[in-house]
Amino acid sequence: MNLSIIVAMDKNQLIGNRNKMPWYLPADLSYFKKITSKHSIVMGRKTFESIGKPLENRRNIVLTRNTDYSIDGCEIMHSIDEILNTFANSSKEVFIIGGAEIYKSFLPYVNRLYITQIDHEFEGDTFFPKIDWNKWKETSKKNAIKDTDKPYTYSYHIYERTT
Template structure:
C-alpha cells in the first residue's frame, strides 16, 4: 500500500527552497508517529534537505543519477524499479516528497495523510492538483494552536474510492 504524507498551506504550497515554509512542531511529531517503522520514499532533493536517513524507517531515495549514493538508504533510479520492490513489501509505504515525486506516484497512491495549515506562505513548491472526487475523507483532527504551533491546522486522512 502506497500512502502520501505531506503538509500544505491554503494554496497547496509545500516548500520554499527545499525547506518547509513554516515551523509546526506538532506536524513533525505527527509525521514521526505516522511513518515510524515504515519505509519512506523521497526524491534526492528532499533527502538532501533532511541531510541524513530518518531513524526507525527504511529510507528510500529516488534519483535519476546512476552514481548517486547515500549511506543508510536504498536507492532506486526509476518509478518502475521502485514499484517492483514495493510489490514485495506487505506494509504501508509512505511517499514524503517532494512535489516531483508526489506527481510521479499520484496514480499509485492508496491513502493520503494531509496536514492542512490554514495560512498562506511564500514558497516555490506546490503539491500536485488532485481530483478530490476520487478520494473519501475518513478522519480529521483539529490541531492545537499554541505558542509552539502558531497556526490553525488539521490532520486529514483520505482513502481512494474504489
C-alpha cells in the first residue's frame, strides 16, 4: 500500500480555521490537483462538507461514523481499517487530504508526506498533528512562485518515512 498525506500548513502547523483554510493560494491548489488527480483521496466528513462537492478525476472517499451518510460521487467508509483493507493490495498512491483528526489517525500508516509550508503565521483553530521528524527524510524541496496578490512565500516538501 502506498499511503500519503498531502497538506498545507503555516509556520505553526496551522491547517484550518472554522473548517476552512485560512489562506487562498491558487498555485498551491493547482499543485494539489496535479498531485492527486487520477488517485484515490480520503477525507473526513467535515473536510468534504467544507469542499462541498466531490473532486473531479479522483476516487473520493469520505470517512464518517454515520452509517446513514450518503453523497453522490463519493464512496463512504466507516473506519480506518476499512480503508486500509480496501487499499492493502493496491500499488497506486492513495492520498489522505484531511482534516486534523483524519491526519492524526492515518499518520502511523503513511509512508510519504507532501507538505506545503507557508512562511507566515495565520489565525486559526486546527493544527496538523505533531510529527516525530526522526522518522522522516526530506527527499524534495521546491520553492513556490509567490502568488501575485499574497504577501507571503511558501515551499513544497516531500518526506519519506525512514522507520
